[in-house]
Amino acid sequence: MKTQESKKVVIKSRQTVVPIEPTPRPRTHYLSNLDLLYSDIIINNVYYFPPFSNVNDSGELIQGLKDSLAKVLVHYPVLAGRVRTGEDGRRYIDCSDEGILLVEATADARFDEWKDLINFPMEPYLNLGDSVITDFSTAPLLRIQVTLFGCGGVAIGYGFAHIVIDGWSATEFMKAWSEVHRELPISINPTFATELLKARSPPSVKQPVNDYLFFPKIPSDASSPAEAPSTATAPATKLAITTFYFSADEVNALVQEVENGPWAYDRPTSFEALEALCWKAMTEVRDLPDDVITTYSYPINVRGRWDPALPSGYFGNGPHLSCLGVKAGDIKHNHLSYVAKLIRDDIKASGLEYLRSVIDLLEIEMNQGKAVDFNSAFYAGTDVQGTNFATFPIYEVDFGSGKPLHFSFYLHPLFGNGLAHVLPTPHGGRSRYVPMSMSEEHMKKLLENKLFTNFLAGARHAKLVSFG
Numbered sequence: 001m002k003t004q005e006s007k008k009v010v011i012k013s014r015q016t017v018v019p020i021e022p023t024p025r026p027r028t029h030y031l032s033n034l035d036l037l038y039s040d041i042i043i044n045n046v047y048y049f050p051p052f053s054n055v056n057d058s059g060e061l062i063q064g065l066k067d068s069l070a071k072v073l074v075h076y077p078v079l080a081g082r083v084r085t086g087e088d089g090r091r092y093i094d095c096s097d098e099g100i101l102l103v104e105a106t107a108d109a110r111f112d113e114w115k116d117l118i119n120f121p122m123e124p125y126l127n128l129g130d131s132v133i134t135d136f137s138t139a140p141l142l143r144i145q146v147t148l149f150g151c152g153g154v155a156i157g158y159g160f161a162h163i164v165i166d167g168w169s170a171t172e173f174m175k176a177w178s179e180v181h182r183e184l185p186i187s188i189n190p191t192f193a194t195e196l197l198k199a200r201s202p203p204s205v206k207q208p209v210n211d212y213l214f215f216p217k218i219p220s221d222a223s224s225p226a227e228a229p230s231t232a233t234a235p236a237t238k239l240a241i242t243t244f245y246f247s248a249d250e251v252n253a254l255v256q257e258v259e260n261g262p263w264a265y266d267r268p269t270s271f272e273a274l275e276a277l278c279w280k281a282m283t284e285v286r287d288l289p290d291d292v293i294t295t296y297s298y299p300i301n302v303r304g305r306w307d308p309a310l311p312s313g314y315f316g317n318g319p320h321l322s323c324l325g326v327k328a329g330d331i332k333h334n335h336l337s338y339v340a341k342l343i344r345d346d347i348k349a350s351g352l353e354y355l356r357s358v359i360d361l362l363e364i365e366m367n368q369g370k371a372v373d374f375n376s377a378f379y380a381g382t383d384v385q386g387t388n389f390a391t392f393p394i395y396e397v398d399f400g401s402g403k404p405l406h407f408s409f410y411l412h413p414l415f416g417n418g419l420a421h422v423l424p425t426p427h428g429g430r431s432r433y434v435p436m437s438m439s440e441e442h443m444k445k446l447l448e449n450k451l452f453t454n455f456l457a458g459a460r461h462a463k464l465v466s467f468g
Contacts, residue, residue, distance in 0.1 A: 244436065
């Protein structure tokens with residue numbers, strides 16, 4: 001009998017899926033300054049669905065998914081295109097209808113072999129696993145892997161080029177695909193209007209911006225890897241990646257701790273409370289010297305803060321990555337409410353004029369031929385990066401077998417030492433998954449940290465998975 005560790009995922013086929021009908025050409029999709037921040041990064045996620053009782057066999061299921069994918073790409077021609085570089089050195093999308101990659105795979109396993117899908121050891125094999133684009137001239141901007149399990153369950157893993165869209169747009173695409181698959185109208189049609197985030201003419205930086213670093217650009221063409229240091233070098237430290245489950249009661253207790261603390265403020269969010277807990281606990285177990293700066297970086301969505309607000313279905317990258325640097329001693333020796341308030345105050349400070357200054361500064365530096373990186377140490381073991389997925393319509397994606405049993409954000413080691421994202425769970429309400437990445441040594445200490453475990457009474461987490 002095979003052990004869980006020996007179970008395999010086998011690739012059965014690879015095919016290119018193009019829009020079912022030609023889309024208008026020639027068509028160029030402009031990339032905003034926020035798009036261009038993400039260079040060559042690929043983001044991988046996995047949906048786990050219950051069996052599809054409305055299909056006769058796997059062949060019918062795969063063909064149906066392929067057909068609906070071809071139909072929805074007519075509405076999303078950008079995803080079927082390729083990245084090019086203009087004469088001015090700026091990248092753009094040629095909506096060339098070259099298509100996306102669809103992979104069919106099988107797994108000799110069942111979902112019910114594991115008590116909880118956050119412990120699923122086969123997850124790294126449920127998408128193509130690459131984390132960077134090495135050749136923009138040929139790389140599809142979306143790659144999808146459909147894996148069929150012995151129990152009838154289906155995993156749909158997808159990886160998208162971050163230079164084109166963010167997690168919100170990707171989730172809206174998956175929802176639209178599922179609606180087309182069920183022969184329903186698309187509830188939120190995409191809006192291709194990245195020109196709304198163009199810099200002012202002339203650019204005008206009216207507020208100081210410290211969230212980005214600028215470097216001389218390495219001579220390159222469209223097929224080269226990213227120039228930014230943060231994605232150019234893999235981490236040397238052995239990393240451990242695990243996902244923690246916080247029940248709604250545990251999250252409520254954490255929020256109440258912030259509300260009752262000495263730096264209390266009005267209505268702390270679950271994101272602020274959870275990220276404050278992660279930042280403080282991670283800083284404690286790292287035992288950073290008090291005078292060392294630890295930076296918490298997180299995306300602030302421009303969509304609703306712009307004036308006027310970006311239209312519904314805005315397709316592209318909406319987040320500005322805020323980088324909040326504080327002395328480690330201030331994080332370690334103050335109450336949790338102090339850390340949460342730092343995050344709240346930083347969010348409030350990122351108003352419209354600040355965001356316009358961000359985009360204008362990027363315009364100035366990019367026009368001078370500079371490469372851009374985030375002002376956060378992704379591999380140094382001092383900083384924390386978090387993203388709030390809690391409000392994403394993740395569990396509204398339904399291909400006909402019901403809502404997902406589970407959704408995961410795949411943390412590739414290349415993304416850094418110090419990740420702590422916040423995701424919704426299928427249980428709904430305030431329950432949250434928090435996938436985290438740290439050095440193996442510090443992750444083990446985190447499991448013994450009194451502050452962290454005090455708000456994780458259930459102690460439900462995935463077993464440690466180490467890389468490096």
